[in-house]
Amino acid sequence: MSTPLVNARPVSVAAFDLDGTLVRGSSFGQFVRLLIYGSPWRLLVAMGLSPVAAALLAMTRTRPLAGSVLVWLATVGRTEPELRRRARTFAHWHAGAESGNRVDVGLARLAEHQRSGAQIVISTAAVEPVASEVVWALGIEGAHVLAPRLRPVRRGRVPDRDRKGAAKVTRLVAAGYRVPVDYAYSDSAHDIDLLQAARHPMVVEPRALSWRLLRAAVPDCTILTDGQSAMMSGTSKLSRGST
Helix, strand or coil, X not given: CCCCXXXXXXXXXXXXXXECCCECCCHHHHHHHHHHHCCHHHHHHHHHHHHHHHHHHXXXXXXXXXXXXXXXXXXXXXXXXXXXXXXXXXXXXXXXXXXXXXXXXXXXXXXXXXXCCCXXXXXXXXXXXXXXXXXXXXXXXXXXXXXXXXXXXXXXXXXXXXXXXXXXXXXXXXXXXXXXXXXXEECCHHHHHHHHCEEEEEEECCCHHHHHHHHHHCCCCEEEECCEEEECCCCCCCCECCC
């Protein structure tokens, strides 16, 4: 992935979420599940842990712990080259041209920004190496991928603790980008912080619950659906056209 063009010249910066904005589904979550389901002993352990994991996942405070346990189970005993190879195979299946998971309106906007010379930043909660491999499988070149990483723990790996929400903005600033950036794209209310850190917040095909939360938190954002766009307002109607 390219080095960010930070402060070198007045280049426009467009920050994109990945999951739900450019590709459907949870990229890293599906990858972890496949790593577990593809190994009989890991699957047996996961089934044994399921009551505890379900209890932990039910509470916001302990949800990251449950996720870390499952990621550790999926990665324990596996080398970094093996994980990279598996991530590449998964990304081709998950985000390749024949996957059916590509979000056309988000990818079209990204391509428009690239043609205008903007710096593309993918600010995602999907963990490396999955994030970069999915971006590559989507055919996106020259983007700066800002993603959490796996860290070694007792022969396995767990993801960085801060992955979502304000952490995406923190990674932007740490990478040298000035906020507000010019554009930010997401489909989810989990990215309110990212959208608020942009001059032009854009919401891609939001679900109904996210739409209501986003309308309250980012009233000036623009909704994008396939072939449609509309400024966020008190009504739910979408008008034809582009912004």
